[in-house]
Amino acid sequence: MAITSHDVARLAGVSQPTVSRALRDHPRVSLETRAKVREAAKSLGYVTNHAGRSLSTLSTGRIGIVSAELGNPFYPALIAPLHDELSARGYRTILVTDRGSDPLELETLIDGSLDGVILTTSEIDSEIPRELARRGLPMVLLNRVVDDLKADTCTTDDAGGAALIANLFADLGHTCIAAIIGHPNASTSRDGQLGFVHALAERGLELPEDMIRIGPFTSQFGASAFRELMTDGERPTAVYCMNDVIAIGALNGAKELGIDVPNDVTIVGLDDIEMASWSTINLTTVHTDIPGMARAAADLILKRIANPTAPPIHHQESVSLVLRGTHGPAH
């Protein structure tokens, strides 16, 4: 059915190996033969079969990107530049959407169809990165990290970002402070929370238990957690949200309750996704260079593929405060 290099060889009047060499510009094929083979291949519409090539070369030219939360715009924003960078370096990108407990996913990563894997949504106790490490598959942990694993990582300064916000709150005179935090098995949540609490403490402030809400990284959760915070017990005057999606959910919750932001309450996010800059949102948040982080991760995985035994590299992207319209002084 499909056209093979044997078909091309027959048409060009050469052997199959010569076709293989000619199409990849092997220097030991005469220019004349190369042209003849090229023409035959073109006229037949020949495309090198991936399974055959991959079986023969024991490499695939494909890198997997594992992401669980495509619905969170942070991830598409991360994946697009990753794809572009890898593509420019001659690698194809396979997006593996990790939808929870699908055992097929792990197999997809280790069945030999990928040269390397970039994990973006690992949890602290994830088995997948450990299994990949065990099998020696080149891997980069992007964004979220896993404990006690010798692997390349590429992260943002979550603790530093949280500290920026803690100091902003302190500068604005807030004393009753709340936080809406992502699930704690994401390293970003853990590091952000620790960084936040630590920085508050340095300013003589604290984050009491009942001012913390923990849940998924969704706007729905942001909204419901915010409503809870504003209706149960004492009302906070400033709310730190672990990412922009949660923060936007909190803004939705405020709208529903008729609470004015920033006059009644300050809401701040983290990531600076594109939506945060929309006029209808106008969220004060912490900026990270997402494309820059993606390019660094692309670089790391290619280095790792080239040299599987080099010591692990840890790249950390710096952060900066973006003051927009959702913060204000304590009243």
Added chain:
Amino acid sequence: MAITSHDVARLAGVSQPTVSRALRDHPRVSLETRAKVREAAKSLGYVTNHAGRSLSTLSTGRIGIVSAELGNPFYPALIAPLHDELSARGYRTILVTDRGSDPLELETLIDGSLDGVILTTSEIDSEIPRELARRGLPMVLLNRVVDDLKADTCTTDDAGGAALIANLFADLGHTCIAAIIGHPNASTSRDGQLGFVHALAERGLELPEDMIRIGPFTSQFGASAFRELMTDGERPTAVYCMNDVIAIGALNGAKELGIDVPNDVTIVGLDDIEMASWSTINLTTVHTDIPGMARAAADLILKRIANPTAPPIHHQESVSLVLRGTHGPAH
């Protein structure tokens, strides 16, 4: 380096073909041997090599989804249920992000590494679907369609949705009506525009040239087009946006200009993505059953793979109006 079925065979004391059969529960392998092989495979951590299997069976168990605009939340919302449905039916999903003129992309689709392809962002004159058709690769056109091609399609009733909006505008008494439309080489744009103009005409209304803005499906374009419409010449009192992302951009533009929605102007979108229901957005729009459409597309591609020569099927998803907070009567 990697474990092969030969290694398992050696450990289990059987031949390689027996390993192959045992692991796939071939009935002609004794239960005893199956257990022995399973144990050997498990202890070695054996995973079937994809290239080998694919080369031998001439099928891959993988379906490609081609999407260009992951940043538009419509597509992740479409891809997630597609992935789930295909996964439940035993197929893996490969997301191929089509980033414009990358010639590698086409090769990725036709190099034999996919059993079928679902195209979500084809343009009317796209070469890719035609090339796939020429090569007889099973294919479904989802969301956007291509002219003069015998292929399965799965679309929403774009013209019907646009007509719902036209009638809403007419019912509300609007006479000065504008439209912000996506690029015209997307079939959804063309059909939506035609349906809109036609339905307006039936109500004795029209859409003048200078009330139309055409551009990409982004919120940035929605905002800039809206600002133009409100500052050049006569001001429309109702603006039809070709999708929710553009509509939200228009809302941003309105905010920047200090224009009140819906008192000063009516803005309506199309798709009913999740963001449209957020309290901070609260967009009046047209609802489509996105997961339902995805499931239908999954069904179509699997049917097509099972029977490549059956006549093409055209699935159309119906639509309904969702009245929220961005429409109002003409003043």
Added chain:
DNA sequence: CATTGACATGCATACGTATGCATGCGAGCG
């Protein structure tokens, strides 16, 4: 006890490509 048949397994090979090695050819040199 010989024959048949069901059943379990192994052998050989195919899938498509890439590569080490051998071969053949022509030119250059002594």
Added chain:
DNA sequence: CGCTCGCATGCATACGTATGCATGTCAATG
């Protein structure tokens, strides 16, 4: 004119798995 060398190409094979066919074993049957 014969030898050597370089270059272009073909041959054989490897990559890992799946499958048609042949083979072997054992129990049941006449």
